[in-house]
Amino acid sequence: MRVLFIHADYIEFEAKSKAMKAAEEIERKRERYEECLVAFISVEEGDSSLLHKAVDEIEDVAKKVNAERIVLYPYAHLSSNLAGASEAMDVLRNLEEEMKKRGYEVHRAPFGWYKSFVISCKGHPLSELSKEIKSEEKEEESEALKAEKRTTYWYIMDTDGNLHSVEEFDYRDYPNLKKFADYEISGSRAAKEIPPHVKLMQSLEIADYEPGSDSGNMRYYPKGKLIKALIEEYVESRVLDYGAMQVETPIMYDYEHPSLKSYLNRFPARQYIVLSGRDKYFLRFAACFGQFLMMHDATISYKNLPLKIYELAKYSFRREQKGELSGLRRLRAFTMPDMHTLARDLREAMEEFKKQYEMAIEVLRDFGLSLGDYEVAIRFTRDFYEENKEFIKELVRLVDRPVLIQMWDERFFYFVLKFEFNFVDSLNKAAALSTVQIDVENAERYGITYYDENGEEKYPYILHCSPSGAVERVIYAMLEKADMDAKKGKKPMLPVWLSPTQIRIIPVRDEFTGCAIQEMDYFAKEGFRVDVDDRDLTVSRKIRDAEKEWIPYIVVMGEKEKERDILTVRIRGDGVKEMKREELLEILRNETEGKPKRRLPLPPLLSERPRFR
RNA sequence: GCCACCGUAGCUCAGUCGGUGGAGCGCCACCUUGGUAAGGUGGAGGUCGCGGGUUCGAUUCCCGCCGGUGGCUCCA
Numbered sequence: 001m002r003v004l005f006i007h008a009d010y011i012e013f014e015a016k017s018k019a020m021k022a023a024e025e026i027e028r029k030r031e032r033y034e035e036c037l038v039a040f041i042s043v044e045e046g047d048s049s050l051l052h053k054a055v056d057e058i059e060d061v062a063k064k065v066n067a068e069r070i071v072l073y074p075y076a077h078l079s080s081n082l083a084g085a086s087e088a089m090d091v092l093r094n095l096e097e098e099m100k101k102r103g104y105e106v107h108r109a110p111f112g113w114y115k116s117f118v119i120s121c122k123g124h125p126l127s128e129l130s131k132e133i134k135s136e137e138k139e140e141e142s143e144a145l146k147a148e149k150r151t152t153y154w155y156i157m158d159t160d161g162n163l164h165s166v167e168e169f170d171y172r173d174y175p176n177l178k179k180f181a182d183y184e185i186s187g188s189r190a191a192k193e194i195p196p197h198v199k200l201m202q203s204l205e206i207a208d209y210e211p212g213s214d215s216g217n218m219r220y221y222p223k224g225k226l227i228k229a230l231i232e233e234y235v236e237s238r239v240l241d242y243g244a245m246q247v248e249t250p251i252m253y254d255y256e257h258p259s260l261k262s263y264l265n266r267f268p269a270r271q272y273i274v275l276s277g278r279d280k281y282f283l284r285f286a287a288c289f290g291q292f293l294m295m296h297d298a299t300i301s302y303k304n305l306p307l308k309i310y311e312l313a314k315y316s317f318r319r320e321q322k323g324e325l326s327g328l329r330r331l332r333a334f335t336m337p338d339m340h341t342l343a344r345d346l347r348e349a350m351e352e353f354k355k356q357y358e359m360a361i362e363v364l365r366d367f368g369l370s371l372g373d374y375e376v377a378i379r380f381t382r383d384f385y386e387e388n389k390e391f392i393k394e395l396v397r398l399v400d401r402p403v404l405i406q407m408w409d410e411r412f413f414y415f416v417l418k419f420e421f422n423f424v425d426s427l428n429k430a431a432a433l434s435t436v437q438i439d440v441e442n443a444e445r446y447g448i449t450y451y452d453e454n455g456e457e458k459y460p461y462i463l464h465c466s467p468s469g470a471v472e473r474v475i476y477a478m479l480e481k482a483d484m485d486a487k488k489g490k491k492p493m494l495p496v497w498l499s500p501t502q503i504r505i506i507p508v509r510d511e512f513t514g515c516a517i518q519e520m521d522y523f524a525k526e527g528f529r530v531d532v533d534d535r536d537l538t539v540s541r542k543i544r545d546a547e548k549e550w551i552p553y554i555v556v557m558g559e560k561e562k563e564r565d566i567l568t569v570r571i572r573g574d575g576v577k578e579m580k581r582e583e584l585l586e587i588l589r590n591e592t593e594g595k596p597k598r599r600l601p602l603p604p605l606l607s608e609r610p611r612f613r
Numbered sequence: 614g615c616c617a618c619c620g621u622a623g624c625u626c627a628g629u630c631g632g633u634g635g636a637g638c639g640c641c642a643c644c645u646u647g648g649u650a651a652g653g654u655g656g657a658g659g660u661c662g663c664g665g666g667u668u669c670g671a672u673u674c675c676c677g678c679c680g681g682u683g684g685c686u687c688c689a
Contacts, residue, residue: 132614194682202624211662211680263689270687285689321614321687330688413689509646536646544650558648570649611639613624 001047001054001091002078004040006119007065007127011038013073013117015110022085023112033107037067038119040075041095043088047133051091054133055098061129062104070099073109073117078130085112151409154185157378158402161393166404174402176424180375181404183430195427197479198327200492204549205612206475207328216325216332218472221612222601223500228335230498231367231471232312233596235337238363238467242355244310244339249290251315255280259446260289270319272332283317287338288464292446295342300450302344305460306352307450310339316470328476329431335471341463342443342450349438349461350391350417356465357395357419360434363467364421366595367474368495371399373481374433375424379406380417395419414441415464423477426484433469433477438462482550491573493550497595500602502588503530504546508539508558516557519567520604522581528588529600534607543570552591553584 012032039058047054062070072095076082083091089111099106109115121127156169156177166185171178201207206224210217220228240246252274253260264271264282271282284290291309300307313336324330341356343349364374376399378392385392385407396403415437422430443449443459452458468474482492496502503523507516516532523530533542539556546554554570561568569584570576602609 198682209681215680288689318688323614323616323682323684323686324688326682506649508648511646538645538647538652539649540647541651542647542649547650554649556649560648568649576649611623613639 001044001050001133002042003054003057003131003133004075004078005061005129005131006038006040007067007122008036008038009120009122010034011036011071011073011117011119013109013115015113015115017114018112019114020085020112022089024089024110026110026113031107031109033069033071035067036069036071036107037062037065038071038073040073040078041092042076042078043074043083043091044079045083045087047083047091048087048094050133051094051098054091054095055102057131057133058095058099059102059104061131065127069105069107071107071109072096072099074111153407153409154181155405155407156181156402157392157396157405159396159400161389161396163405169402177375177402177404179424179428180377180422180430183424183428184377184404184406195327195329195425195429195476195480196483197329197425197476200479200483201328201475202613204479206479207472208613214332215322216320216330218328218331218333224475226500226598226601227475227494227498228471230596230598231468231474232314232335232337233598234366235363235468235471236310236312237596238359239308239310239337239339242308242359244308246310247291247294248311249287249294250284251317252281252283253289255282259292262445263289263442270321272317272319284313285316285318286336286464287311287313287316288340288442291338291340292442292448292462295340295448296446300342300448300460302450302452305342305344305450306348307342308339309341310337312336313338328472328479329425329429331470331472334473337466337468337471339463339465339467341465342448342460343463344450344452344458344460346438346461349463350388352463353417353436353438354391354395356436356463356467358398360421360436360465360467361399364434366495367468367478367498369423369433369477369481371401373423374421374477375430376401376403376419376421377406378403378417378419379408381408381411384416411440414439416440421469423473423480425477425480426487431469431473431476433473434467435469436463436465439464491550493552493572496552496588496591497597499550499552500529501531501546501549501551501600502528502592503553503555503584504549504551505530505532505555505557506539506542506546507532507534508556510534510536512557512562515562519555519557519581523585523588524600524604526585526588527597528592529598531600531602531604531606534605547572553588555584 010032014030015026058070072092074088074092082088092108092111096106096108154166155163156166157163166181204223205221206227207218207220210219236246271285274281274283291311295309315333316336317333319332320330325332341352343352361371378395380392418435418437420432420435422432424430439462443462448460449457450460478494482494486492493499505516505519507513513532513534520530520532533546535542543554550572552572556568566578567581567584568576568578
């Protein structure tokens with residue numbers, strides 16, 4: 001039900017002609033009421049069950065504006081999902097009855113008529129107000145969330161496995177853990193500034209807002225596209241090494257599909273809705289659906305377990321609230337590496353959980369985020385903890401630092417155990433990166449089964465894993481960390497394997513551009529990203545520009561280098577050194593070993609490059 | 614979704630108590646041929662976010678919308 005409230009000096013309306021056969025019979029065509037709260041109402045499908053909630057809402061508003069006279073005005077134009085005429089009329093009549101019982105003077109404009117009306121709105125802050133009164137299903141959900149809050153317990157677990165209360169833990173050596181715990185528990189946040197990574201993503205020509213799209217849908221310039229592609233390739237190779245099978249599934253799903261619908265209703269977040277003719281589809285907010293539907297149709301033996309399916313969910317869509325969107329930290333369209341593992345029992349699920357936990361640590365390390373650059377949260381039900389205390393302690397030992405623990409008396413979500421690695425930025429906001437969950441609910445919901453040794457059909461446990469978290473969020477964390485480094489006086493940079501230009505060669509004069517290009521070809525042939533600044537500028541100026549791009553190795557070419565056949569290399573944050581080209585090659589090989597390689601995303605000569613910003 | 618602030622050249626921003634606008638950077642041209650974080654001179658470039666309203670006249674005032682940022686709410 002949708003209601004538009006107007007607190008009015010008066011309303012006057014006149015029924016002109018019937019808009020439908022079912023229109024009510026009326027006595028007076030023209031009516032006028034002074035000093036009243038007018039409720040324009042669209043009755044939607046299924047609203048008969050919402051009567052009491054609607055009455056509460058109307059009374060709530062009436063009390064706020066001190067109105068004793070209420071005019072219920074049927075108004076179909078607030079919704080595209082209207083109830084049938086008979087249901088709507090019943091709901092309106094019942095509303096009238098109930099409001100009268102509560103002691104209000106209630107009038108109702110006739111249903112099913114074209115009416116003219118004049119209204120005088122008082123214009124104070126509460127005089128215009130719209131409300132959407134939602135279904136019972138969603139109401140139950142919010143009750144569940146409230147219950148979750150009542151039975152949630154927070155602790156810090158130290159590396160010896162002892163639980164401390166979050167208030168009393170000594171955070172002296174772990175200031176970020178304190179910030180993370182505050183953020184998680186109280187949700188306190190006091191940021192006033194633009195997050196530092198936003199300026200960096202723009203000035204480094206990585207990503208930018210796209211005013212031509214919905215907010216939270218970014219554009220990625222060539223350098224940003226390169227970084228994303230490398231991160232994606234890297235995560236993909238990690239999970240393939242781990243034994244996953246890569247698949248691809250649709251980005252939109254039938255809104256009315258039974259198992260999807262119950263999942264959607266359990267998590268009433270905001271989806272993008274796509275209309276295909278009259279049919280409604282929602283854009284996926286993770287890769288779960290497609291993979292679950294695929295596994296539902298698969299024939300799986302216990303011999304196939306643990307079975308791992310991986311997909312790069314590009315994109316995943318979540319229509320986050322506008323106020324919540326922020327640079328690359330929280331988007332409406334994002335790229336989510338998403339792996340699901342079927343495990344035969346809890347023991348196997350825990351084994352895989354631990355492997356994936358260790359993989360996530362290594363993955364983040366390769367992005368330049370070490371233990372200590374992020375905070376660990378482990379969440380579980382009390383039952384799980386009682387039966388698996390040693391396992392939890394082991395997880396904490398593996399990261400060798402205290403961890404935020406959240407424990408529930410009952411299971412509110414689909415999982416019994418979950419971890420996340422959270423990056424805490426300079427504005428004290430936390431953002432989850434890697435995560436794994438043990439899901440005990442969706443195998444049944446989606447009808448995913450395997451056959452055990454006795455030929456019996458069983459439900460497996462399902463692990464949800466994103467070893468890195470959203471790709472855009474990895475970039476956010478790297479940029480935020482670089483900014484923190486810069487504030488500490490350290491030169492900010494990306495890991496060498498992710499730097500769009502790894503070597504910049506700067507000829508001292510035009511006549512050396514030729515040798516510079518020769519050197520470039522040497523390194524390019526070895527698979528590194530090299531470019532030449534052939535612009536008509538001073539050496540100082542070209543150095544400055546290269547430094548502003550965070551280029552890790554800057555090579556100046558002139559007489560000296562040509563005669564002695566050496567390279568003068570300015571290593572980022574480490575001064576200028578002379579070396580043979582083979583030495584530089586060796587350094588680069590060490591820096592990028594085992595990481596994916598991609599070619600330079602821009603023309604190799606700087607004079608041929610546009611500026612995107 | 615609600616509230617607040619913001620939107621002027623490609624970028625960062627100044628300005629107009631209502632009379633169609635500036636700087637630095639970038640871009641283009643010329644000079645300069647350079648040695649580790651900005652060489653010099655000149656030029657081009659604007660529907661002052663979009664749409665209405667008030668006005669003789671709106672970039673400026675008012676309303677609406679769009680976009681950005683922050684707060685609240687929310688975050689599977």
